[in-house]
Each structure stands twice: as C-alpha cells, then as structure tokens.
C-alpha cells in the first residue's frame with residue numbers, strides 16, 4: 302500500500318505553511334520531480350534557496366567530500382572549511398565589509414544585524430520600510446511591515462520606525478538622534494517584488510552617512526546573483542555598513558551571513574552573540590562550492606540574459622491579458638501582478654508543470670535557479686500564457 306505522504310505532513314507539521322498539493326522528491330538544475338514522476342520547472346526553488354540549481358554538481362561533490370571528513374565544529378575551534386569559505390567570501394563582499402558572522406537563516410542574519418547596530422551605536426531605533434520583510438523571529442518581525450504577521454504577536458518590541466519605501470523625504474524626517482540604523486531591501490521581495498526609484502538607494506546611503514546612521518542592506522533574497530549582479534546594491538553603486546545574506550548562500554543548505562565593516566562588528570564582544578551551528582563545516586563547504594558555481598559557471602550572465610528576455614516577454618502579457626495589472630523585476634526575481642487572487646493561477650501552473658510562488662495575494666513571483674535555460678524559460682512563458690487565458694476577471 303502506498304504511504305500517503307501528504308497526510309503525514311498534514312497530521313504532524315505545525316500548520317503554518319500554505320500548502321500546495323505536490324510532493325517533490327527529486328531535483329536537478331531548474332527542474333524538480335514529484336512522487337509520481339511528473340516534471341516541473343521550479344520557479345519557487347526553495348523560495349530562492351536552490352539558487353545555483355537543485356543538486357548543483359559542485360555543491361553535491363563538496364558536501365560529499367566534507368561529510369566524510371567533518372560535519373560539526375563549533376565556532377570556538379578553528380576549521381579549514383570555514384576559513385577557506387571566509388577567505389573566498391570577503392574577497393567578493395561589497396567594499397569595506399571585512400567581518401562576517403555566520404548563522405542559519407535570513408531571520409537570524411537580521412537578528413545579528415540588529416544587535417551589531419545597537420552595540421556599534423549605543424542607540425536602539427531601527428528605521429525600516431513599509432511593506433518590507435525581514436523574517437519572523439521576534440526581532441526581525443519587529444522590522445517586518447506585514448500586519449498579518451505582526452498582529453497575532455503584539456505587543457512587539459518598540460524599536461522600529463517605519464517609513465514609506467522609495468520616499469527619501471520621509472526617511473530624512475525619521476532619522477532623529479535615537480536612530481542606530483536603517484534597514485532596507487534593494488528590491489522588496491515578499492511584498493510584491495517592488496523595485497525602488499532609480500536614485501533611491503544612493504540617497505538612502507547619503508542620508509545615513511550624513512546623519513551617522515548605519516545602513517543595513519538586507520540581501521537575503523536579492524544576494525548572490527539573484528538580480529543578475531552578485532549583490533543587488535551594485536546596480537545602484539551603493540555599499541552598506543552591514544549586509545544580511547541567506548537563502549541561496551549554501552546551495553540549499555541552511556545558512557545565514559551577517560557581514561559588517563570592521564569598526565562596526567568589532568564592538569561585539571566574546572559571548573555576546575553566538576549560535577551552535579554558525580560556520581558549520583558542511584554548510585561552509587557547500588557555500589564555497591556555491592560561490593564557485595556563481596562565479597565560474599556563467600550563472601550571472603545566464604541570469605541577466607534569460608532574465609531580461611523573460612521580463613520583456615512578461616511585459617507583453619500586460620498588453621495581451623486584461624487580468625495582468627503589472628509586470629516587474631530584475632534578473633531572476635520577476636513578478637506578474639494580477640487584478641485578482643492568484644491561488645487558482647498557481648494551481649493551474651502546477652498542472653502545466655511550473656512551480657511559482659506567492660508574493661502577496663495578487664502577485665505571481667518567479668525565483669528560478671540562476672541556471673534556468675532559455676528553453677526552460679520558454680516552457681514557463683507558454684504555461685503562463687495558457688493559464689492566464691483561462692483566468693476570469
């Protein structure tokens with residue numbers, strides 16, 4: 302008798318994920334397969350974690366090698382895999398970011414950034430953006446805008462001050478003497494793939510510098526090539542004081558990174574912020590291989606070429622389908638906003654062999670692995686056209 306895998310998850314998992322009726326058992330590159338052998342182009346990609354492709358050969362090889370050598374090594378001892386990755390990473394981080402704290406997720410990377418900023422400035426307020434998303438642990442949640450995430454857990458700590466994303470005048474007003482840092486996503490991911498006005502990030506940088514406020518750029522979703530450059534902040538020539546990274550950093554293994562300027566990070570003292578798995582050798586070996594793949598396998602170029610093509614084809618949907626309100630994005634962080642709820646469209650895409658993600662109730666988000674080919678992009682575009690032609694307004 303076949304085991305009902307979905308029923309087991311439904312029975313025993315905390316009910317916090319909005320589920321889709323597919324059981325994925327295998328992946329390779331931009332494709333995954335379900336337990337009945339059906340193939341999908343994966344534009345969810347672990348919500349961005351399968352950045353360099355499912356079971357990327359470099360990552361698989363690195364994990365195999367490392368897991369036969371050493372899996373656990375606490376940060377209080379030195380480790381070769383950790384040192385090798387650090388050396389590689391700091392060479393490509395934005396200028397000035399020479400110190401790194403390792404953790405296990407995006408929210409944890411944000412938690413560390415909060416404590417680093419508090420310690421470095423002695424101040425407590427963090428200015429955050431309306432519609433911004435930084436995770437769901439309590440500190441990160443305090444900086445996250447979405448009321449549906451916040452309300453059930455109020456009262457939350459009171460150190461956040463929200464301003465409208467893209468509005469420098471309102472930011473300037475909020476930068477009072479009590480502000481430690483500003484936290485901003487270069488492109489807002491969870492709230493609909495919102496690309497800010499062109500000079501916005503640069504102006505945020507200037508305001509922070511003028512007021513002596515730290516700039517935290519949250520590249521958890523945009524980092525490591527997702528937008529066609531290694532760091533999204535490069536598109537606007539901006540360098541943060543602190544940067545948060547996670548999702549695709551270790552080829553799909555759980556890992557987060559908070560990078561900071563030396564003078565900022567050095568204010569943290571021994572014992573003030575640690576985590577058991579931070580800098581885990583297996584994750585570091587996978588992260589090394591992931592970075593190699595991004596830099597040596599032409600993934601940034603592929604993301605730009607196929608991403609630009611997809612964006613231009615998606616733009617045509619606005620002309621061809623009344624239900625399409627807007628199309629936007631950069632690289633392989635793309636969104637199609639409908640005039641209606643997208644759940645039906647996501648389910649129809651699954652039937653057509655394409656997995657895509659929510660980005661708010663009305664926005665279909667595409668976050669494929671950076672290796673998705675032009676042919677695979679064509680499959681996605683064809684499926685989407687078919688699905689949209691059946692969506693009623």
Ligand SMILES: Cc1ncc(COP(=O)(O)O)c(C=O)c1O
Nearest residue numbers: 406407408434435436490521522
């Ligand atoms: C910009 C940003 N920051 C932080 C997070 C939280 O990361 P995690 O889900 O790994 O805790 C996310 C997750 O989507 C994100 O997009």
